Amino acid sequence: MTAPSVTDRFQSMSFAPYGRDTNPDKGEATTEAQIRADVEAVAPYTRAVRTYASTGNLDLVAKIAAEKGLKTTVGAWLDEDEDRNAREIANAIDAAKKNSNVVGIVVGNESILRAERTPEQLIETIRRVKRETNVPVTTGETWDVWLDHPELVSAVDYIAAHMLPYWEGIPPEQVVDHVISIYDRLRAAYPGKRIVIAEFGWPSQGYNRDNAMPGEVEQAKIIREFAARADALGIEYNLIEAFDAPWKSFEGSVGQYWGVLDADRELKFPLSGPITPSTYTATAAIALLLGIAFALPVFRFARLTMTQATVMVGAGALVGAWIATVTDHWLTHYVVGGNKVTFIVSLVLLVPLVVVMLYRVEELATIAFGRSPRRLLRRADAVAPSRTPKVSIHIPAYKEPPEMLKQTLDGVARLNWPNFECLVIINNTPDPAFWEPIEAYCRELGDRFKFINLPKVEGFKAGALRQAMLQTAPDAEIIGIIDADYVVDPNWLMELVPSFEDPTVGIVQAPQDHRDANRSLLHEAMNTEYAGFFDIGMVQRNEHDAIVVHGTMCLMRRAAMVEAGDWSSDTICEDTDLGLAIVERGWKSHYTNERYGWGLLPDDFASFKKQRHRWAYGGMQIIKKHWRRMLPNGGTRLTPAQRREFSIGWVSWLGSESIGALVAVLSLLWVPLVLGLGIAVPQRILTVPILFCFGIYVLHFIALYRLRVATTPVRMLGAAFAAMAVQFTVAKAVYDSFRYKDLAFARTAKGSWLADAARAFPALPEAIIGAGLLVAAISLRMTNWHAVVEVDLFAFALAVQSLPFLAAAGIGWLEGSPLNLFSTWASLRARALALLPGRVPQADVVPEKIVS
Known part of the structure; x- marks a missing residue:
């Protein structure tokens, strides 16, 4: 911007000579050395100074200012402490008598506005001071107080009017005209009375107030323009203030930033020439360098397309710009006390969310603009097997409905594969009603089906599978694992076993799918939510040979399992644990998104949440067990791409969900402090990333579902609700992983078909938190009397953060409603x-x- 130059010094500046770490509101006094240094700092820029008090060594200001040829207006602070008031008045009178450069005494500062003095009390004090001194005496009040109290005007020698258009919400471009018009109103109301604009200024940082927008450039332009207009019109003025005051955090977001010089006594803007932000060049350089740094790894990606690279580089540049802006904020703002804690904690929580955002942008760019997958096994590419190695199919079962398990066995019996056995392992199920029908059915199906009853086995499902390995046929080369509710396609083995002809392949995984999605809207939503993982995430992870192994529809080479140490009970996700251990030893894995088996969905929302809790808790157990192996010197044969996929995959799922829930709860706890104590809401650099990450999440979800998942928009919406509804469940699982070393394996209820059974509301904590966040958002928006952008952003962020919790509550309500059918x-x-x-x-x- 451009503005008139300041050809000479400013007429006067408010002068508070306190060091950066001094807080006069806590009774801390300044020193003579500090006053001398500050007078030295302002002398090149002003012809006079104004103080607000005369105690705490401020009575020395006039004498020291005189040494630099500066005139002084001495202030006497008045409040409810009458002893201090007496000392203030006595010191002010004494300073006026001893120093010829004192040109006035200001008795009290906005005492009527703050209701600390009645007009009558203030007038009496002013008259007493006038009797004891020969210099002009007045008081400092806002311009409207002077218009409302003509009796006060009669008592003073001149009007010391405070005009701070920021607090009136005036746009920057109208400020100077607004102040001149107010000055003209005072002159018209009190003709012949001397009028001094005793406070005028504009903050260089902070939140807007209605249309008043603080800013470094705005401050420079307004002050330079005002000084030129005031000098041309012969208006006396005093700028507030000489220095930024870091201790004034109680005066809203702008209280610290009214200075013409910053807290380090450096001029904040040039007094002539063009006006630009002082840190613009440095911030732009940091943003550019970080953008380049984030872009360089992109070009290590194989088979990169131009559009894919452009999107990924653009995301990296945005993150670089955000980091540069955060750095600039830290260096140019006075982040002190509780604000410092809030700022640092917010950044610590935001960094993982930003990492996840970059990962999602990468996945979005790769799928939308990259090349088609190369490693995906497709049914159309299946070849006839050159040999038929023996496959041992293991079906662990714990208290499963017999009729459901019979359907699973019927599917296995129909397999189009000549060389297989099937082991049914009933574990820890003492009730004969569950296992006797299965034992009899296995006899009916023939010698290929082997029934194993383990009344007391340790290690949950993994313990049962270890026992099954001991009874597996010696000549079985491949182990197939399916859940007790899965009906497999007859061509499952015929089309996937040939992949093991490559002797380095250790795992072939097929996706989970379900045959009972038509039970209700909830089941349809759950089924579509599962499909997103198997049709999007798993396909992309497969490109880096880093799939997440699931303990159903999975084929494993027996030799690889033995080398990896067989099934382990260290975690309750024994399938993923074993699969990762196999890959760590250099075995290859392959994935197909063709459906070869269909199971049953969880019976209800509570079971859906219980299953997700088990997966997340088990995932945390796996992280604790394997994290060292993700390091470059972790002692495994994992490639850098595999380490990256596994590490970021854990952060993307467990980290983003748990941190998202934590940020939501902390935001909710912060709202009473904002509404009750008037504490400032977080800066936009802390709320905008939350909103941006949510926007990326929505775009990522919609785009990838449309590109990869065979579904309808209505089903996709249901999947979005189902995915959001378990955020708190995942967060709780992560929290539980630090509280409890080993939680028991929790079976997911399936196949009960008790759709009409009475159930407790399954999402009470989510409903409470979600309602709290939504009410808080509405309350902030409705009480944002001055249209502060940060308040609206924070309210919007609260509303966005409420969505996962409200989704859980909505599904909990829907489940018991006829609308679910x-x-x-x-x-x-x-x-x-x-x-x-x-x-x-x-x-x-x-x-x-x-x-x-």
Whole structure:
């Protein structure tokens, strides 16, 4: 920007000679050395100074200012401490008598505005001071107080009017005209009375107030323009203030930033020439260098396309710009006390979210603009096996409904593979009603099916699978694992076992899918949510040979399992643990997104949450067990790409969910301090990343589901709700992993078909937190009387943070509602159609077709 130059010094400046770490509000006094240094600092820029008090060594200011040829307006602070008031007045009078450069005494500062003095009391004090001195005496008040109290005008020698347009919400471009018009109003109201604009200024940092926008450039332009206009019109003025005051954090977000010089006594803007932010060049350089640094690793990616690289580099540049802005904020703001703690904690929590955001942008760019996957096993590429190695299929079962398990065995019996055995391992199930029908059914199915009953086995599911390995046929080369509720495709082994012809392949994983999604809207949502992981995340991880092994629809080379140490009970996710151990030893893994098996979904939302809690808790156990092996010298055969995928994958899932929930709870706890104590809300550099990460999450979810998952927009919306609904569950699992060393394996209830059974509300904590966040957001928005942008951003961030919690509460409510049933929607649709003119009511509508 441009503005008139300051050809001479400013007329006067408010002068508070306190060191950067001194807080006069705590009774800390300044020193003579500090006063001398500060007078030296301001002398080149002003012809006079104004003080606000005369105790705490401030009575020395006039004498020291005189040595530099500066005139002084002496202040006498008045408050409810009458003893101090007496000392203030006595010192001010004494300074005026002893120093010829004192040109006035200001008795009290906004005493009427703050209701510390009545006009009558203040007038009496002013008259007493006037009787004891020969210099002009006045008081400092805002311009409206002077207009409202003509009796005060009569008592003073001149009007010392405070005009601070920021507090009136005036836009920067209108400030100077606004002040001149107020000056003209005072002159018209009190003709012939001397008028001094005793306070005028503009903050260089802080939040907006209505249309008033603080800023370094705005401050420079306004002050330079005002000084030129005031000099041209012969208006006397005093700028507030000489120095920034770091201790004034109690005066809102702008209290520390009114100085013409900063707290280090450096001029904040040039007095002539163009006006630019003082740190612009350095901040831009940091942003550019960080952007380049974040961009360089992108070009190590194989098979990179131009558009893919552009998106990833752009995301890195945005993060670089954000870091540069944060650095600039830290260096140019007075981050003290509780604000420092809040700032640092916020950054610590935001960094993982930013890392996850970059990972999601990378995945989005790769899938949307990159090349097609190369390692994915496709049914169309399946070749006839050259040999038929023996496969041993293991089906662990714990208190599973017999009829459901019979369907699983029927599917295995139909396998189009000549050389296999099937071991059914019933563990820790004493009730014969669960296992006797299965034992009999295995006999019916023939010698290939072997029934194993383990009444007391340690180690949960892993312990049962270890026992199964001991009873596996000696000539079995491949172990297949399926859950007790899975019905497999007859061609499962025929199309996937040939991948083991490569002697380095240790794992072939097929996705999970489900055959009961049409039970309810909730089940449809859960099924689509699962599909996103298997059709998006697993496909991309497979490109780096870093898939997450799941203990169903999985084939493992027996030799690889033995080398990796067999099934371990160190974690409750024994499948992922073993799969990672196999890959760490250099065995290859392959993945197909073709469906070769269909299981049953969790019976209800509580079971869905319990399953996700088990996965997340087990994931934390795996991190604790394997994290050292992710290091470059971890003693494994993992490639850098594999280490990266496993590490960032854990952070993306467990880290982002748990930190997101923690940030939401901390934000909610902060709101009462904002509403009750008036504490400032977080800066926009801390709230904007939350909103930006949420926007990336939404874009990532929608785009990748549309590109990779065969579903409809309605089902995709349901999947989004289901995914958000378990954020708190995942966060709790992460928290539990630090509280409890070993939680018991929790079976996921499936196949009970008790859709109408009475259940407790499954999302009470989420409902409370979500409602709290939403109410807090609304309250902040409704009480944002001055349209502060940071308040609105914080309120919006709270509303966004409430969504996962409200999603859980909404699903919990939906589960017990008739709206969860497809038949209800079919009936509503039929009724709506019947109301249309010329339509014949339809009967017996198939719910699945309506949903499709």
